[in-house]
Amino acid sequence: MTVEIPFVPHVFDESEASGSIHPLASFLFPDRGAGNGEIEVTRLTQGTTNALFKASHQRPDQASKSAEEIVLVKVYGEGTEVTIDRNKEIKLHKILSDNKLAPSVLVRFSNGHGYQFLDGTPCSVEAIVEEKIWRGVARELARWHAVLPNAPADGPDVILKFEPSVWSTAKKWLDALPSETEHQRAQKSQLEAEFDYLIEHLLRNRPQDPLVFGHGDLLCGNIIIQEEAAEGTPASVRFIDYEHSTYCPRAFELANHFAEWTGFECNYNLLPTRSTRREFIREYLQTHHNINNGQDGTASSHASQVAEAEVNQVMADVDLFRGFPGFYWGLCALIQAQASTGSIDFDYAGYAEKRLSEYWAWRRSGGPDTQTTEPNQAVSQREARWAAP
Template sequence: METQIHVPVGSPVIRKISIFVDEHNVTEGAMKLIKELRPAWDTSHVKTKLFTDGTTNKLVGCYVEDSPEDVVLVRVYGNKTELIVDRDNELKSFQVLHANGCAPRLYCTFQNGICYEFMQGDALGTQDVRDPSLLRLIAKEMARIHAIHAHNGCIPKPNLWIKMRKYFSLVATEFTEEASNIRIQQEVPSKAVLEQEMVWMKEHLSTLGSPVVLCHNDLLCKNIIHNSKEGHVRFIDYEYSSYNYQAFDIGNHFNEFAGITELDYGLYPSREMQMDWLKVYLQAYKLFTNKTEEGSAQKS
């Protein structure tokens, strides 16, 4: 059993560009990358757009007016994010998802980030994910990803407990500001209590028999792009993608209905909405799983 994602045989080699981009001056570094990726573009005419929705990284889009549909995204990794994000695994997820039509093209990596294709559409909000038509599209797209085989014939192992243990090891117990120490002690359980909860969760949840599939693991609203012209949704940002329990990806998405900065658990999907979502998901998952198995049988 293993947690590693395997890139399909024949996948193109990822281009590596030896450029470091200053996170405080992303545009200047992005222009250096554009010279490599789009040599025909006149950099004096390149337009840029800074995206501000990211929580851990800096993201800028680069394009020229002659071809506004060809937007190159330059993403600079946030400081010390390598402590919580497996960058090699992220690249593998990117390649696997792209090979299956679920992700944009990955143009290159550079010293502290990646460049990739912009996906046309609009990022969703907490009200959008409740819309019946969008809800169906989201459920179908998650099912499509969950049906992907990227484990090279091995039995995939969930990455959940490994990740939780790693995150737990990074939790600070003391802060330089005394006010922070007092607030944390008052509002957050101690590490000992949290560890007991982790042990309890692993003991109980590991026995439920939830299938282990390729998961997105971070399906907040802004990571869902709706292309109204094409009539589909796609998921973006694969930093946390890995093999995990099928039920985790679904439950985590439901939890994201409440939002991020201003939590409102009154927005958590009702039982009726959950059942509608799951019905669409299970029908799509059965369909995609059968297609995957038929494709594997034909290759063999």
Template sequence: MAARAGGALRYLGIAVDEADLLPGALRLMRELRPHWDAERVKTKLFTDGITNKLMACYVDEAMADAVLVRVYGRKTELFVDRESELRNFQVLQAHGCAPSLYCSFQNGLCYEFMQGIALGPEHVQDPQMFRLIAQEMAKMHAIHANGSLPKPSLWHKLHKFLSIVKTELFTKVSNPSLHQDVPSLEVLEQEVAWVQEYLSQLGSPVVLCHNDLLCKNIIYNEAEGHVRFIDYEYTSYNYQAFDIGNHFNEFAGVKEVDYRLYPSKETQLQWLRHYLHAYKQLNQEDQGGGGGAVSDKELETLYVQVNKFSLASHLLWAFWALIQDKYSTIDFNFLRYAKLRFRQYFKAKPAVTTLHVSK
């Protein structure tokens, strides 16, 4: 078996067939858990993912010892930087924000299974739950892994996705339904230019962001009373307000999307107050201070920034879904999802652009 050290992380030269995970997953377990009786290994396939294939392997009925095998989806290297994902996974693990990472293999990762339930849109509206989520996001945003903060990833990512859409979808013969309810290339280029100009002036801090905090990427452990975030493919330094606005968009769900579930202003202000209190406390602890009082001005400023940045989230995931529609083998209507995100972008834009922080 080819095995080498990739930094401190073990690498196994095994490829897992995306269409048939079991044989490759069991080969990985023979390397990672040689003491397991191969005849007793059980597996559970998770079907919620729309980017990758995911399987748990375990021998204990309670899944206390489970290892997750995540197999990268087809062509996901177009929009996921796998080296960056590994680095960020290890940074988050070092700060208590991620599970143990066991190894990488040719087309995926193996890591610790987190006990708990993956949340749904019905959970994230609950004040007790969203307090935990806001605090966990603050904990992640307070990590200063690089000392000096790099540029936000949002603009590079948006332009990269737009470029792929332009070269792979619009310049080649493709799905005729693509052009129904999907804006023209000229309009898309104009909107990307506008959103970059508009949002980059808002002064949102650049922090270490999850960037993909949909409900199923939040695991609630009732026994321990905490939430943890999973899936760090899009984790990078980015605008604070983008990460929060993106999460608020995800209140609408993914499989069945309903933007009436987008949080009300009252819910957002409660959420943001929890977040700011935790974020300020964590940053002040780093600087030897204390407290975490949140002023009304700070709250209003973040509220305005978050709702404006939610526009960029719609554009980004609409482009992503168009690319997935062309390449992914996962059973999900990506084209319909892209159209929903474009529609919501244009619907939300007029109201969002009228938001201003009062003098």
């Protein structure tokens, strides 16, 4: 039986978070009872598209800290509805929750939603380079792709229209780009031509993976480290924040995650090198095979069970897609630069320039027409780091 998520017609006021939590309390803490115990509200982060608050409740008759109930409240940033379909976000979050890949959504309200707390520590750009962390990420990502259903494998024209997917989302973002000035119209026309180029080379002329149900925005802050791993053992991690979850080629999901190792500052010295990407992909494939064979995905990896040809193919596919994330997030940031009302302190225009520069560097290197080669003076810093052994 499908459980409907309750909706409260209430606008959460970030400046009065403690008072604003009360209309939602009975849904966030259903066992609390009317007026029983104070609710403490703490602002956790100001992301690029949301504000996140932690709400905790301690029953007055229980002194043990273990009895504390904790939930999270996500408040949508103003103007983000242009790039984020919140109804889609909730729908996909529910699918993830039903498959034990995400905490449950407890309540929706006019400008956000509340959901169960996921214990752990957010990953950082400093932590993601640790082998035990990225191997844990590879395993959890494989679990997502193995457990969740793929999109129907139809032809390119059907895939382009499939909702939701990175292709249909990119098209919507292109359509939403402003075109009021001559500069904006020229920029939009150029990006539309580039999107046609990507469709031709990454969709029509290439054998395609099925569209996997991907996280779509696997930056470090969306990775929660739950347990410290023993020596030589991958960490236990979970993923949060599903607003950009969507169907996408597996190679896009992997290339996009690798791109996020550089953080919002786009420090390309942090980009994983070829050998690290290879071992990540091997861990991912081994876990995927384990789950398909009825194991839980945490069994020890045995490299011999993953054919080198399969690793080589995925490596090549990810190489082909390495420029698409810069184009994709560049579009998103361009729109947000126009739509943001200033409630979110983030330099969208500067970020758009950085991400689109990644795309143009990829195009100058030959785009999907060439594999990565040894870097030379004409290769950008990012392309050089990507090609490094």
